[in-house]
Amino acid sequence: MTNILFAAGPDRWAVYEAPLRAALDGFGLDYALRCEAEPETVDYIVYAPDSEVRDFTPYTRLKAVLNLWAGVERITGNKTLTVPLARMVDEEGLTQGMLEYVTGHVLRHHLGMDRYIMNPDHRWDPVVPPLASERPVTVLGLGTLGTACAGALAGLGFPVSGWSRTPREVEGITCHHGPDGLTKALAGAEILVLLLPDTPATQDLMNRETLALLPRGACIVNPGRGPLIDDAALVEALDQGQVGHATLDVFRREPLPQDHPFWAHPGVTITPHVAADTRVPSASRVIAENIRRGEAGEPLLHLVDRAAGY
Structure with missing residues (x-):
């Protein structure tokens, strides 16, 4: 079973849970999606840079962090994050x-x-x-x-x-x-x-x-x-x-x-940062596709170049 931690805050969990499950179900994945999990059991983290998760060291099984935002400047410098980081391109x-x-x-x-x-x-x-x-x-x-x-x-x-x-x-x-x-x-x-x-x-x-x-x-x-x-x-x-x-x-x-x-x-x-907000249904499909790719051994989409910062 693929264990997915949603670490993007309780407010986003309320709106993302159902669309994410629908997108993951569409790929026929055997998964568990939670907003709380023991770090050593987690395979993927669905992430927002304002998350309470700051130290990725305990996530010993982690395969990738999948950012919900296009901007990643608040996470690229995190030295505890050593697995692939994908930004949102929707x-x-x-x-x-x-x-x-x-x-x-x-x-x-x-x-x-x-x-x-x-x-x-x-x-x-x-x-x-x-x-x-x-x-x-x-x-x-x-x-x-x-x-x-x-x-x-x-x-x-x-x-x-x-x-x-x-x-x-x-x-x-x-x-x-x-x-x-x-x-x-x-x-x-x-x-x-x-x-x-x-x-x-x-x-x-x-x-x-x-x-x-x-x-x-x-x-x-x-x-x-x-x-x-x-x-x-x-x-x-x-x-x-x-x-x-x-x-x-x-x-x-x-x-x-x-x-x-x-x-x-x-x-x-x-204008109050409204130009290109992440749309939940389509963003959920982007996240699910990357998890499908990860489990199939295919290259992840939209990987961040840590040296370039994006």
Whole structure:
């Protein structure tokens, strides 16, 4: 029998138990799924980084840890975790949610919708936006989410550039990499989308120097990770008109403190980390598939590169 520990908190257990059992049953696995178990009996841990499980040493039979979140920065540095770690890549739910968020807010900024939505003076102000083909967009991060969003935006007619730390090729996207590539990617970005992981190499990537590389008045959409942006530098760039607007879904501290300057700034739209929440039914199927693979001796999906941090 395969023993599975759900170590992602009692609230999530209440919503995940039935979908996980249904997904596991679909593979005909002989399993026991529990939210409490003796460590030495556990084969797989379904995990969230806010779990009470911090020391993996007692889990002597453990084969893999399967993260419920796409972000793994809070667990990759755990030296007691020596078995494979898989992050959540849910194209059915998480990826689709991110794609909808990004395309919606890029179109909002492209069309200048705020001008009409927030119009208390009832001004008749007919400003015709350019066509998508005349609005360059850059996506920083060409992983699963970034590639999907870049492709969708290109499909709408936007000229899309993408940037990654290492070389990538994505059909229909002008790809850049490395420090020199970042400069080129930012220089043409009238709308910038941030979909990078949170690693030491990406923290404060958007700072006073890099924000200055953007075309004046550029818009930023960040549904990736809060630490990608230097908060103070962004407020300064907004005040100076270098950045026209920033739509932010993720922050260094969440919930965002009530006294944070983002709340009161007219150039900032705040959404409460809703861009790409994990969808329980589809995420359960991703977890079950990896357990099936593990038991069949097949390679696990979405394994984390500990050195890279994602």
